Amino acid sequence: MASNKSRGGPRRGAVEPRRRPGKERVAALMEAASAVIAERGFEAATMAEIAARAGALVGSLYHFFPSKEALAEALIRRYEGIVDEAFARVDERAPTLSVGELTDALIDLLAGIQPESRAMVALLESRAEWSARRMEFRDAALQHIARTLSLNSPALGAETARHMAVVLLHNMKAMKAMVAEYGEAGGAVAELREMTRVYLASRLRGTG
Amino acid sequence: MASNKSRGGPRRGAVEPRRRPGKERVAALMEAASAVIAERGFEAATMAEIAARAGALVGSLYHFFPSKEALAEALIRRYEGIVDEAFARVDERAPTLSVGELTDALIDLLAGIQPESRAMVALLESRAEWSARRMEFRDAALQHIARTLSLNSPALGAETARHMAVVLLHNMKAMKAMVAEYGEAGGAVAELREMTRVYLASRLRGTG
Amino acid sequence: MASNKSRGGPRRGAVEPRRRPGKERVAALMEAASAVIAERGFEAATMAEIAARAGALVGSLYHFFPSKEALAEALIRRYEGIVDEAFARVDERAPTLSVGELTDALIDLLAGIQPESRAMVALLESRAEWSARRMEFRDAALQHIARTLSLNSPALGAETARHMAVVLLHNMKAMKAMVAEYGEAGGAVAELREMTRVYLASRLRGTG
Amino acid sequence: MASNKSRGGPRRGAVEPRRRPGKERVAALMEAASAVIAERGFEAATMAEIAARAGALVGSLYHFFPSKEALAEALIRRYEGIVDEAFARVDERAPTLSVGELTDALIDLLAGIQPESRAMVALLESRAEWSARRMEFRDAALQHIARTLSLNSPALGAETARHMAVVLLHNMKAMKAMVAEYGEAGGAVAELREMTRVYLASRLRGTG
DNA sequence: AATGAATGAGATTTCATTCAT
DNA sequence: AATGAATGAAATCTCATTCAT
Numbered sequence: 001m002a003s004n005k006s007r008g009g010p011r012r013g014a015v016e017p018r019r020r021p022g023k024e025r026v027a028a029l030m031e032a033a034s035a036v037i038a039e040r041g042f043e044a045a046t047m048a049e050i051a052a053r054a055g056a057l058v059g060s061l062y063h064f065f066p067s068k069e070a071l072a073e074a075l076i077r078r079y080e081g082i083v084d085e086a087f088a089r090v091d092e093r094a095p096t097l098s099v100g101e102l103t104d105a106l107i108d109l110l111a112g113i114q115p116e117s118r119a120m121v122a123l124l125e126s127r128a129e130w131s132a133r134r135m136e137f138r139d140a141a142l143q144h145i146a147r148t149l150s151l152n153s154p155a156l157g158a159e160t161a162r163h164m165a166v167v168l169l170h171n172m173k174a175m176k177a178m179v180a181e182y183g184e185a186g187g188a189v190a191e192l193r194e195m196t197r198v199y200l201a202s203r204l205r206g207t208g
Numbered sequence: 209m210a211s212n213k214s215r216g217g218p219r220r221g222a223v224e225p226r227r228r229p230g231k232e233r234v235a236a237l238m239e240a241a242s243a244v245i246a247e248r249g250f251e252a253a254t255m256a257e258i259a260a261r262a263g264a265l266v267g268s269l270y271h272f273f274p275s276k277e278a279l280a281e282a283l284i285r286r287y288e289g290i291v292d293e294a295f296a297r298v299d300e301r302a303p304t305l306s307v308g309e310l311t312d313a314l315i316d317l318l319a320g321i322q323p324e325s326r327a328m329v330a331l332l333e334s335r336a337e338w339s340a341r342r343m344e345f346r347d348a349a350l351q352h353i354a355r356t357l358s359l360n361s362p363a364l365g366a367e368t369a370r371h372m373a374v375v376l377l378h379n380m381k382a383m384k385a386m387v388a389e390y391g392e393a394g395g396a397v398a399e400l401r402e403m404t405r406v407y408l409a410s411r412l413r414g415t416g
Numbered sequence: 417m418a419s420n421k422s423r424g425g426p427r428r429g430a431v432e433p434r435r436r437p438g439k440e441r442v443a444a445l446m447e448a449a450s451a452v453i454a455e456r457g458f459e460a461a462t463m464a465e466i467a468a469r470a471g472a473l474v475g476s477l478y479h480f481f482p483s484k485e486a487l488a489e490a491l492i493r494r495y496e497g498i499v500d501e502a503f504a505r506v507d508e509r510a511p512t513l514s515v516g517e518l519t520d521a522l523i524d525l526l527a528g529i530q531p532e533s534r535a536m537v538a539l540l541e542s543r544a545e546w547s548a549r550r551m552e553f554r555d556a557a558l559q560h561i562a563r564t565l566s567l568n569s570p571a572l573g574a575e576t577a578r579h580m581a582v583v584l585l586h587n588m589k590a591m592k593a594m595v596a597e598y599g600e601a602g603g604a605v606a607e608l609r610e611m612t613r614v615y616l617a618s619r620l621r622g623t624g
Numbered sequence: 625m626a627s628n629k630s631r632g633g634p635r636r637g638a639v640e641p642r643r644r645p646g647k648e649r650v651a652a653l654m655e656a657a658s659a660v661i662a663e664r665g666f667e668a669a670t671m672a673e674i675a676a677r678a679g680a681l682v683g684s685l686y687h688f689f690p691s692k693e694a695l696a697e698a699l700i701r702r703y704e705g706i707v708d709e710a711f712a713r714v715d716e717r718a719p720t721l722s723v724g725e726l727t728d729a730l731i732d733l734l735a736g737i738q739p740e741s742r743a744m745v746a747l748l749e750s751r752a753e754w755s756a757r758r759m760e761f762r763d764a765a766l767q768h769i770a771r772t773l774s775l776n777s778p779a780l781g782a783e784t785a786r787h788m789a790v791v792l793l794h795n796m797k798a799m800k801a802m803v804a805e806y807g808e809a810g811g812a813v814a815e816l817r818e819m820t821r822v823y824l825a826s827r828l829r830g831t832g
Numbered sequence: 833a834a835t836g837a838a839t840g841a842g843a844t845t846t847c848a849t850t851c852a853t
Numbered sequence: 854a855a856t857g858a859a860t861g862a863a864a865t866c867t868c869a870t871t872c873a874t
Contacts, residue, residue: 603787
């Protein structure tokens with residue numbers, strides 16, 4: 001890692017361009033960032049490669065994202081939106097979902113988000129002094145899961161739901177990784193799904 | 209001159225020390241490496257910090273471990289020994305273990321190895337071109353788990369055991385991470401244990 | 417992080433500068449590299465000194481030449497151009513040259529290229545796993561010489577010309593070194609010229 | 625290059641062991657040094673590899689040769705002895721040698737010294753601030769050659785002989801290199817021999 | 833005498849970030 | 854807005870040499 005110290009001044013978040021060409025540029029840059037981070041992990045992804053993949057130059061990248069961390073935050077913000085929507089769709093149906101349906105809905109939620117979710121997991125996994133923004137994202141995901149559980153099984157205690165969410169988030173990330181490694185049809189993938197199903201069946205039994 | 213060309217010929221792994229002080233130094237260096245890697249992850253751990261934590265200089269570190277990768281391999285070799293022993297202890301009792309006992313034996317196996325296992329997980333998780341050595345370690349762990357399952361439930365198909373092992377290894381690593389984050393008494397820890405228990409109960413039922 | 421793993425993908429040779437100041441910088445860097453390599457030899461020449469001599473920092477040097485080897489290749493590419501031109505000028509007159517004129521044309525060819533040729537010889541002499549690029553340069557020089565010989569004495573067999581070229585290249589490099597050491601007027605320089613002349617006279621006699 | 629500064633105290637040359645085992649050790653170390661320097665060149669040869677090739681350790685090597693330069697000097701001293709003898713053998717016959725015989729005697733002199741002469745050439749070629757010792761060796765070789773020439777052709781002026789020696793030494797080193805590269809039977813080797821023959825024939829004609 | 837661990841300066845290379853144009 | 858060159862701290866690795874045992 002080179003000098004990570006933020007030498008930068010007061011500029012904080014990402015600049016939001018008003019004009020069309022700028023918007024397209026930003027979209028291309030974020031897509032490129034997603035791809036590179038997914039491939040290499042956050043720390044190993046270099047700003048130069050991200051820019052190059054978008055057909056741009058570092059200067060351009062820094063024009064919109066004043067630091068690597070700002071880029072990460074912008075990505076996370078985008079992921080949050082996507083994840084929010086995914087949960088919203090599940091939550092609509094949550095109260096009426098059977099255990100098997102709930103299992104699939106949750107466990108496939110991350111894996112179903114293409115192609116960003118690999119970068120998302122990489123970002124979540126990356127240390128880098130555990131930036132506050134990433135913790136928030138993680139907490140938001142946990143709250144989402146807990147809420148979905150509660151919607152499905154209102155009798156579930158809030159704290160229990162929260163603890164279960166921690167486990168389920170692990171499973172969701174594992175599913176993403178396993179699908180990437182073995183493909184959707186792998187036997188291990190089926191086992192992970194089955195484990196999640198029997199777990200939810202057991203925990204939500206009396207409550208549903 | 210510091211050209212990176214491999215010049216020394218076939219020197220591959222770590223140099224084994226021949227004198228008492230060297231042995232102690234190597235032990236101290238590996239301990240320091242474990243600690244730093246556990247804290248920062250493999251890529252972010254610097255050779256300088258590892259050496260410093262052992263009260264040594266980089267030159268000393270490189271005297272025993274000719275590269276960062278060689279250090280990683282030496283650590284993995286040590287972990288392999290420890291993990292082998294842990295599995296051997298479980299396997300002695302495996303045929304007679306109840307599902308609950310088997311669950312605990314497996315899920316606590318990694319977490320029970322102190323203090324190295326955090327570094328072990330970090331090493332397993334690190335990318336760095338997925339070095340062959342780390343893949344082997346992973347495969348060995350999977351085989352260990354599959355064997356333990358088969359010892360407990362001989363009727364289990366070999367392939368099924370293998371697929372279950374993939375899932376269980378995920379759980380074991382998650383347990384390690386969660387204990388490190390929340391402590392042993394955390395509610396999430398209990399949930400992970402419970403999930404593993406009901407999963408094993410469900411899969412080993414008819415077979416035991 | 418400074419892992420040596422090739423991460424940037426296929427970037428091989430030198431980056432060609434796109435702006436005026438860059439072009440000048442690159443020219444200054446290559447000149448500095450020539451000078452330092454000429455003085456110290458390739459291996460002993462350090463990137464830091466090369467950069468410093470051009471009034472730049474290592475980072476700048478690496479901006480244009482991603483490795484020391486890439487810098488060497490860029491230099492060789494430039495030398496190739498210069499040498500090609502020098503041979504082209506000789507070859508125009510080659511058919512009509514007397515032995516004495518041919519001797520002078522060849523033996524002074526390298527020595528006449530100022531100031532790069534000392535670095536060129538240093539590069540040619542340097543080991544460093546005998547990089548393919550340098551072998552190619554050497555082969556090209558041999559072919560040039562053989563062609564010039566054949567132009568002057570068409571009856572010369574291709575293989576003989578090739579073997580003579582090996583000897584003449586030695587003489588050309590020796591001339592460069594001796595001029596650098598003793599100056600143009602040295603008695604040894606005259607002897608080398610004379611040796612080359614009687615050799616060519618003897619070999620090209622019946623053929624010319 | 626690491627810290628090349630001689631931090632050492634007043635110890636200068638190599639220690640000469642009195643006991644048999646010491647003598648054998650020294651011989652083995654010098655042989656190993658010759659081999660490694662021949663393979664890699666002087667600068668790239670490391671003290672550790674030299675020691676290892678002799679089945680010894682750096683400490684041992686430094687016991688007998690207090691620095692790398694001292695080792696180089698010891699090697700040169702040995703070479704001087706060998707070269708002195710070789711010239712003595714030639715000089716006995718020198719007055720009666722025909723031009724062809726003189727050519728062969730000189731041009732094969734270095735190449736005929738096995739296996740040290742490659743290291744010798746490497747040492748002679750290496751820069752390393754052009755140590756005085758190596759310059760002396762070179763000068764001694766030049767004087768040897770000049771003397772042999774004068775013995776064969778007493779009418780030759782002293783200065784002319786000296787200038788011719790410079791050229792002939794180049795040829796002798798080139799022969800060594802070419803034999804190493806193409807083998808004894810190469811066409812280029814024959815050309816080099818022929819060039820040397822016609823040169824000597826031309827220069828020594830009236831004088832012999 | 834011999835061993836082999838320790839030292840530390842220095843080399844190559846990487847990369848986030850800045851800034852003049 | 855965009856470009857791309859410049860910066861410089863930091864990381865990995867090397868190696869001649871010293872020194873305690």
